[in-house]
Amino acid sequence: MKEYQTITEISGPLVFVETDEPVGYDEIVEIETTDGEIRRGQVLDSASDHVAIQTFEGTGGIDRDSSVRFLGETMKMPVTEDLLGRVLDGSGNPIDGGPDIVPDERRDIVGEAINPYSREYPEEFIQTGVSAIDGMNTLVRGQKLPIFSGSGLPHNDLALQIARQATVPEEEDGGDDDGSEFAVIFGAMGITAEEANEFMDDFERTGALERSVVFMNLADDPAVERTVTPRLALTTAEYLAFDKGYHVLVILTDMTNYCEALREIGAAREEVPGRRGYPGYMYTDLAQLYERAGRIKGEEGSVTQIPILTMPSDDITHPIPDLTGYITEGQILIDRDLNSQGVEPPVNVLPSLSRLMDDGIGEGLTRGDHGGVSDQIYAAYAEGEDLRDLVNIVGREALSERDNKYLDFADRFEEEFVQQGYDTNRDIEETLSIGWDLLSMLPREELNRVDEENIEEYYTDDEAETVEA
Amino acid sequence: MSQATESDVREDGVIESVSGPVVTAKDLGARMNDVVYVGHEGLMGEVIEIEGNLTTIQVYEETSGVSPGEPVESTGAPLSVDLGPGMLDSIYDGVQRPLDVLEEKMGSAFLDRGVDSPGIDLEKTWEFEPEVSEGDEVESGDIVGIVPETASIDHKVMVPPDYEGGEVVSVESGNFTVEETVVELDNGEEIQMRQEWPVREARPTVDKQTPTEPLTSGQRILDGLFPLAKGGTAAIPGPFGSGKTVAQQSLAKFADADIVVYIGCGERGNEMTEVIDDFPELPDPQTGNDLMARTCLIANTSNMPVAARESCVYTGITIAEFYRDMGYDVALMADSTSRWAEAMREISSRLEEMPGEEGYPAYLAARLSEFYERAGYFENINGTEGSVSVIGAVSPPGGDFSEPVTQNTLRIVKTFWALDADLAERRHFPAINWDESYSLYRDQLDPWFTDNVADDWPEQRQWAIDVLDEEGELQEIVQLVGKDALPEDQQLTLEVARFLKEAWLQQNALHDVDRYCPPEKTYEILGAIKTFNDEAFDALDAGVPVDEITDIDSLPRLNRIGTTPDDEAEEFVAELEDDITEELRSLY
Numbered sequence A: 001m002k003e004y005q006t007i008t009e010i011s012g013p014l015v016f017v018e019t020d021e022p023v024g025y026d027e028i029v030e031i032e033t034t035d036g037e038i039r040r041g042q043v044l045d046s047a048s049d050h051v052a053i054q055t056f057e058g059t060g061g062i063d064r065d066s067s068v069r070f071l072g073e074t075m076k077m078p079v080t081e082d083l084l085g086r087v088l089d090g091s092g093n094p095i096d097g098g099p100d101i102v103p104d105e106r107r108d109i110v111g112e113a114i115n116p117y118s119r120e121y122p123e124e125f126i127q128t129g130v131s132a133i134d135g136m137n138t139l140v141r142g143q144k145l146p147i148f149s150g151s152g153l154p155h156n157d158l159a160l161q162i163a164r165q166a167t168v169p170e171e172e173d174g175g176d177d178d179g180s181e182f183a184v185i186f187g188a189m190g191i192t193a194e195e196a197n198e199f200m201d202d203f204e205r206t207g208a209l210e211r212s213v214v215f216m217n218l219a220d221d222p223a224v225e226r227t228v229t230p231r232l233a234l235t236t237a238e239y240l241a242f243d244k245g246y247h248v249l250v251i252l253t254d255m256t257n258y259c260e261a262l263r264e265i266g267a268a269r270e271e272v273p274g275r276r277g278y279p280g281y282m283y284t285d286l287a288q289l290y291e292r293a294g295r296i297k298g299e300e301g302s303v304t305q306i307p308i309l310t311m312p313s314d315d316i317t318h319p320i321p322d323l324t325g326y327i328t329e330g331q332i333l334i335d336r337d338l339n340s341q342g343v344e345p346p347v348n349v350l351p352s353l354s355r356l357m358d359d360g361i362g363e364g365l366t367r368g369d370h371g372g373v374s375d376q377i378y379a380a381y382a383e384g385e386d387l388r389d390l391v392n393i394v395g396r397e398a399l400s401e402r403d404n405k406y407l408d409f410a411d412r413f414e415e416e417f418v419q420q421g422y423d424t425n426r427d428i429e430e431t432l433s434i435g436w437d438l439l440s441m442l443p444r445e446e447l448n449r450v451d452e453e454n455i456e457e458y459y460t461d462d463e464a465e466t467v468e469a
Numbered sequence B: 001m002s003q004a005t006e007s008d009v010r011e012d013g014v015i016e017s018v019s020g021p022v023v024t025a026k027d028l029g030a031r032m033n034d035v036v037y038v039g040h041e042g043l044m045g046e047v048i049e050i051e052g053n054l055t056t057i058q059v060y061e062e063t064s065g066v067s068p069g070e071p072v073e074s075t076g077a078p079l080s081v082d083l084g085p086g087m088l089d090s091i092y093d094g095v096q097r098p099l100d101v102l103e104e105k106m107g108s109a110f111l112d113r114g115v116d117s118p119g120i121d122l123e124k125t126w127e128f129e130p131e132v133s134e135g136d137e138v139e140s141g142d143i144v145g146i147v148p149e150t151a152s153i154d155h156k157v158m159v160p161p162d163y164e165g166g167e168v169v170s171v172e173s174g175n176f177t178v179e180e181t182v183v184e185l186d187n188g189e190e191i192q193m194r195q196e197w198p199v200r201e202a203r204p205t206v207d208k209q210t211p212t213e214p215l216t217s218g219q220r221i222l223d224g225l226f227p228l229a230k231g232g233t234a235a236i237p238g239p240f241g242s243g244k245t246v247a248q249q250s251l252a253k254f255a256d257a258d259i260v261v262y263i264g265c266g267e268r269g270n271e272m273t274e275v276i277d278d279f280p281e282l283p284d285p286q287t288g289n290d291l292m293a294r295t296c297l298i299a300n301t302s303n304m305p306v307a308a309r310e311s312c313v314y315t316g317i318t319i320a321e322f323y324r325d326m327g328y329d330v331a332l333m334a335d336s337t338s339r340w341a342e343a344m345r346e347i348s349s350r351l352e353e354m355p356g357e358e359g360y361p362a363y364l365a366a367r368l369s370e371f372y373e374r375a376g377y378f379e380n381i382n383g384t385e386g387s388v389s390v391i392g393a394v395s396p397p398g399g400d401f402s403e404p405v406t407q408n409t410l411r412i413v414k415t416f417w418a419l420d421a422d423l424a425e426r427r428h429f430p431a432i433n434w435d436e437s438y439s440l441y442r443d444q445l446d447p448w449f450t451d452n453v454a455d456d457w458p459e460q461r462q463w464a465i466d467v468l469d470e471e472g473e474l475q476e477i478v479q480l481v482g483k484d485a486l487p488e489d490q491q492l493t494l495e496v497a498r499f500l501k502e503a504w505l506q507q508n509a510l511h512d513v514d515r516y517c518p519p520e521k522t523y524e525i526l527g528a529i530k531t532f533n534d535e536a537f538d539a540l541d542a543g544v545p546v547d548e549i550t551d552i553d554s555l556p557r558l559n560r561i562g563t564t565p566d567d568e569a570e571e572f573v574a575e576l577e578d579d580i581t582e583e584l585r586s587l588y
């Protein structure tokens, strides 16, 4: 292995080196400082006589006398089933004091794209026990469904609740007789130690750690490492899912920190920035992470992703949530107002969406009336929300009886349907039956999105009267 | 993609530098846009810049691990597609490699690199039935025979446009592969079922004509208010989740085109899987055959190489033009053209070109208009008429239509279907904003609708537009004072508008019946709402209070016409109109 002491320039996270032998694009590099410390990096640009290297742990301590070794291979993740139960740092080294990891295989962390022809369309309902999700924005196996949140909001509580409660109903009764087990991969990027503890405590308390692999890049860890952490996590997830048959749930938090790291590298390379200073290739880059969710024809396992991001200034049009929403299969919105009203989880269903819901629900999957109930609640809640603005101006008395019913509906929807607490696990029957309690407040003829037979079966007349009384 | 056949000997080069999808090479003997094979693995790429001895190449595959010093080989031919029977019922990547063949060759569900495959099966035989005999004179573009390609489509074998033509000296009939000669001309030209065409060049035509026939879509708001012409262009911009993909897929399923080319450009993998799963199960509303029999899919999803995303729209439109040349009406959907524009931006920034607006290259507008110009209703060089309609989804960042891709697209296309986040949030689908959208084809298509659907189609439509306009104005007042403060006639207008929105404009793409609405039914639903309107205003004039008018039992049935099967709809509507009339008249 050739060693160079020909660093010409150090700038931000980048190091430029003169070379006299060709170096592969994306190859891994080790830089040894004069103090004998080893830093790792990756080739960003390779020309015949020089390369640009992006260091993962920052360039502090590197000088022109440091030596550079090119390892002749792209970045790999050692994978094995024994990773379950382990805690690793953001570069994949164990930090739990456990034994060395003996890999089965070392896999390229830049995964290859799944051939669209080889995918299996995701349609297995995952019951999260959270009504705002199960009832209104159903998650299915193999989906990528991010949580869009804001700083200081309880997105972690929701993510943990999902990780604890997620089941696939038939399997619940039948046991895991298809031999597939559930695993959680947790990839932390730039979160605080406190947040990290929140996750770890919960994993330990519930015994979930045994079936989890944790990758930790904390707020004070190198920012550039954050571009590697999710790739290590997803490589592990793909291995467990498509080689070992696990149903893997990947939680990535916080994607905002990941994107900030991308921006930092872009700026250091003096690239032409895209919108708001983020690189023009951020869509492609994010897609290469998010598209690693899914199911494959003929394979037992699945990769389901729940990335979490905090929207800068709660702005959904900011490039990070915007590009994410263009790639993921929906989004769950955490809402500041609902949170201050004490709604747990404070999910605003109106801007939330699960694009894969329609194929995962209905007769034989959840229940025949599910689609209709959800559509009807959406329409009614949206109408109630509109009326709230009006009430502020004209007062309740100026509204018709019909309008008042919609206002009451919106209130009760938040208080009874969305509100449930982080420890309540509702099955889909319960969620739908709360839905019908609420819909029964509205006049029967207003229910134009539900089939007649369902109205016959589930609508209760007295609810409408109680409200009138 | 096409396997280059030209065999001029060209000099091989050596890689000088690698930066993501952009590679430079020294000493390469290649022309602009030539296809080259890069590195030891032979990754496919295209020449995009030549400066002195340095050639810049965009590579259609991942370049991890590729290093300077590796060889580059030129094919001496531009990026071309294979055209011939077998394109329908296929799914390709952005450079026309069949994805099913790749799966088989790679033996994996994951896309490996350096694997190539022709766009059409070279081994398969097709039944060729000649349309010419020995001694006939044929010119370039002429149809010389027919091949039953799918249950829906007879594939026309044509003299390639770059042939001279001449007298037929021999004709075959029977089963042949696409590379075997089926017709020979006196000047030595040999015609096979397969031809090649460079994707960045429009296939020649005689004349572009003014479109006068609608591409009916089975979507009420489109056919009813903002129709697209066969040979027309349309854009569907909207933020994420507003319904671009559902709209594109509905058009691909139900539009009355002969051929559909559906391009998933830089979007989700699962959306393509959905099409692959659904289309074979669905009948084409025109022929009753399964939808794949008229469909060619191109999938270059967001995680697939970005350079191939740039080329996939060209691959698609070249295939579309080929079927147009046979005299077919082709509809092409590109979801999403913004991803194509972003791919241009990504490559351009790697080339360190001077950026234009928002980092897009200065040639963005030119590329977009060149592409949309390939749409149209044409007289072909063989005398047939055919059309290519292009419908492009646009994904504006933050849903803001003032950005360059949306704005440059709107300057070109004649139909604008504006999707609206607010409507989508309240699950009003399709979330097409009826105030902002427009179709410049409306007037030229009216004669078709009056001849084929109903005499008073334009008047009924105008009535609906007027009511919706009035509702828009009234809503502004309602926001300030509440509905009950309005006079009764205006309250009634609001009710009528509510039915227009709920029963007519809204259409559930997920409902087995509602997802497709023939123009006749679109007209009937509107008629039923109009009947209610007229009878209701009569009742109001006779002193019946609005509350009583809107409380009649039959009214909610208006919302159920859409989900009533097409063959029962007419009767359902007739009965409903009678009931509404009777109930309302009994009130005074």
Ligand SMILES: Nc1ncnc2c1ncn2[C@@H]1O[C@H](COP(=O)(O)OP(=O)(O)O)[C@@H](O)[C@H]1O
Residues within 6 Å of the ligand: A353, A354, A355, A356, A358, B238, B239, B240, B241, B242, B243, B244, B245, B246, B247, B429, B430, B431, B507, B508, B509, B510
């Ligand atoms: N016509 C429609 N009928 C019913 N649902 C629709 C319709 N159009 C859109 N939707 C809903 O909206 C969601 C997002 O639509 P999609 O076309 O994927 O949006 P986009 O491509 O603009 O991001 C779909 O998953 C579906 O639930």
Ligand SMILES: [Mg+2]
Residues within 6 Å of the ligand: B244, B245, B246, B267, B335
């Ligand atoms: Mg879409």
